[in-house]
Amino acid sequence: MENSLERYWLFGMICLGYAAAVLLLLLRRRVTLQSSLIYLLLLLALGVGSVFMTVAPGIPAAMGFELPSNFFFTASIGGLAFLYLTALTTISRLELRSITMVQEVALIQEELDRNQAQLRDIQGRLSAASREPG
Amino acid sequence: MKSKASGAGHDRSPWDTILFPLSSFAQNVQGLGIVGRQTMARRKALIVVPCLNEEASLPALLDRFEESLRPLSATHEIDILVVDDGSVDRTSEVARRRGVRVARLRRNLGIGGAVQTGLRLAARQGYDCAMQVDGDGQHPPSEIPSLLAALDLPDPPDLVIGSRFIGSARDAEWKTTALRRIGIGWLSFVLRTFVHLDVADPTSGFRVYGRRALELFDDNYPYDFPEPESLAIARAAGLKVLEVPVQMQARQGGASSIRGFSTAYYMLKVTLAVLLTFARSTSPWRRPKRDL
Numbered sequence: 001m002e003n004s005l006e007r008y009w010l011f012g013m014i015c016l017g018y019a020a021a022v023l024l025l026l027l028r029r030r031v032t033l034q035s036s037l038i039y040l041l042l043l044l045a046l047g048v049g050s051v052f053m054t055v056a057p058g059i060p061a062a063m064g065f066e067l068p069s070n071f072f073f074t075a076s077i078g079g080l081a082f083l084y085l086t087a088l089t090t091i092s093r094l095e096l097r098s099i100t101m102v103q104e105v106a107l108i109q110e111e112l113d114r115n116q117a118q119l120r121d122i123q124g125r126l127s128a129a130s131r132e133p134g
Numbered sequence: 135m136k137s138k139a140s141g142a143g144h145d146r147s148p149w150d151t152i153l154f155p156l157s158s159f160a161q162n163v164q165g166l167g168i169v170g171r172q173t174m175a176r177r178k179a180l181i182v183v184p185c186l187n188e189e190a191s192l193p194a195l196l197d198r199f200e201e202s203l204r205p206l207s208a209t210h211e212i213d214i215l216v217v218d219d220g221s222v223d224r225t226s227e228v229a230r231r232r233g234v235r236v237a238r239l240r241r242n243l244g245i246g247g248a249v250q251t252g253l254r255l256a257a258r259q260g261y262d263c264a265m266q267v268d269g270d271g272q273h274p275p276s277e278i279p280s281l282l283a284a285l286d287l288p289d290p291p292d293l294v295i296g297s298r299f300i301g302s303a304r305d306a307e308w309k310t311t312a313l314r315r316i317g318i319g320w321l322s323f324v325l326r327t328f329v330h331l332d333v334a335d336p337t338s339g340f341r342v343y344g345r346r347a348l349e350l351f352d353d354n355y356p357y358d359f360p361e362p363e364s365l366a367i368a369r370a371a372g373l374k375v376l377e378v379p380v381q382m383q384a385r386q387g388g389a390s391s392i393r394g395f396s397t398a399y400y401m402l403k404v405t406l407a408v409l410l411t412f413a414r415s416t417s418p419w420r421r422p423k424r425d426l
Contacts, residue, residue, distance in 0.1 A: 085357070099243055099357060103251045106217070106237040110255070 015047070038086060042079045048073070142220055152257065177281065178209045180261045182252030183216045184245055185269035189223040189267060192216070195271060196232045204273035215255060216269070219248040245339070246360035253343060257352035264343045273340040277380040281342045284378050292347045292373035293365075295333060296340030296380035321362045324405055328412040329369040333377060336362040340380055347373055356407060359400050363407040370415035 005012075022040070025031040053068045060071035145244050181199065185192060196214070204214050216229035220242035229236045237251050249266055256264035263285060267273045279294060284294040298310065299318075308361040310318070318337055325331045339361055343351065368375055 065250060099247050102239050102241055103247065103254060106239045106251055107258075110215075110235060110237045114231075127305055 019043075038085055042083060046076055046079070080081065162310070175263045176209055177191070177282075177285070178260065179210050179212045180252065180256040180259075180264045181212060181214045182249060182256070182264055182266050182267045183214065183279070184219055184248035184252070185216055185221065185225050185229075186219045186242065186248075187221045187225060188222045188269040189225050189228050191271055192225060192228050192269060193232065195269060196229070196234065198262065198275045199229070202278055206279055206282065213261075215250040215252050217251050219243060219245070221282075229308075235264060244357055245397075246355060246357035249339075249360065250355040250357075253348055253351045253355065254335050255402050256343070257348040262345055263347070264348055266339055266341045266343070268339055272347075272384070274383055277340070280380065281340070281378055284376055285342065287376075289374070290344065291376035292344040293375045294342040295335060295338050295365075295375065295377045296382070297335035297338055297377040298380070298382050299334040300377055301379035302381075313397070318399070320401065321404060321408075324408050325362060325365060328408055329366045331365055331369045331375060333365060333375065335377065336365055340382065340384075359404050362404045363411065366408045366411035370411055 022031070022036075022043075026033060028038070044112075051070055053072055057068055060068045063071055065071035065074070164165065164329045167240060178284055181203075183192075183195070188195075197212060203210075206212060214234040218229070218234050218238040220239050226236050226238045237255065239248060239251065243251075252266070253264055263282070265278065265281065267275065267278070282289060283292050299303070303325055321336045322333060325333055325336055347368060350368065350373065351364065354367060356360065356367070365375060
């Protein structure tokens with residue numbers, strides 16, 4: 001364990017820095033917990049998996065991998081691909097919502113403009129009628 | 135003055151006495167669908183003009199509208215809607231000053247989003263049809279009557295496309311480039327093969343949308359290079375599509391969004407979109423429509 005710390009301390013510091021950055025983004029609400037929960041769980045699983053890779057050697061072997069590290073990398077890439085897919089579906093849904101909202105705002109504004117024009121017209125007629133003698 | 139206006143109804147001529155009950159009867163009959171509506175009531179049409187920075191060319195286009203639509207006033211009640219697709223110039227102000235309706239999009243959505251805005255308005259406000267006429271001057275308003283006339287056919291189409299490549303339009307002076315013709319040929323082939331729709335000019339945006347098309351596209355209209363894909367959607371929904379020859383003109387201002395690298399993206403995207411529409415229309419796992 002001591003040997004591992006000596007070897008990987010720099011990499012460990014980078015990981016901790018990344019974790020701190022994610023935490024900061026969460027605290028500042030730049031990333032919402034709701035949308036990032038799967039991502040955080042995956043990071044946690046990867047972290048735990050990398051530390052205790054040799055604890056359950058049966059799993060990589062059962063999946064057909066000779067080396068546990070190969071299984072770990074493959075699982076990580078698969079997890080990231082899944083995360084990217086969920087991000088894509090979220091972005092697509094938000095894009096459609098945003099387009100619909102821009103359209104609806106334009107239509108409401110158009111209706112408002114027309115109603116205001118009608119109101120001005122009615123007010124003009126009323127004031128003209130009130131100015132008419134008798 | 136007031137008393138004269140209110141008393142006018144009592145000064146009916148003998149012809150009025152005969153014709154008033156007749157027109158009332160005709161309206162009732164029309165309500166039952168016995169008499170064609172075009173002979174009785176004026177068709178309510180909305181001309182949708184998607185614009186992006188067309189401040190300079192818009193006044194001339196609106197002038198030409200006025201001139202071309204005058205003969206239709208007896209049979210049509212036509213409104214013009216300029217959809218300002220997030221212009222940075224004074225397109226909206228120019229249009230408002232001319233007295234036409236204006237829907238200003240707060241950010242640029244592209245041609246699909248702009249057109250759908252107009253189609254949504256037409257669908258919700260009970261228009262019988264809507265017409266798409268681009269604000270860049272490619273679509274001459276003088277061709278509008280011939281496109282609208284297609285809706286008076288005995289078996290009226292739901293979607294009318296102004297085509298540059300059929301009938302008399304083939305002899306037009308203005309031609310599109312050879313590369314574009316190849317692309318258009320490819321898209322025609324894809325539509326013919328996968329959705330069984332034979333259209334010579336699938337990229338034309340000079341179109342008339344009937345009531346059924348308005349209801350369909352209010353819910354589902356493609357945003358990116360929408361013309362060929364919207365045809366596939368219309369076909370998948372069982373709409374009747376008809377092409378009518380029209381003479382188009384060279385673009386009066388601005389530049390096409392399909393050039394350079396985007397040409398390859400356009401072809402790939404549209405081809406995939408048509409294939410997806412075909413797959414969706416035949417899929418047993420189609421999801422029901424839902425609100426966003």
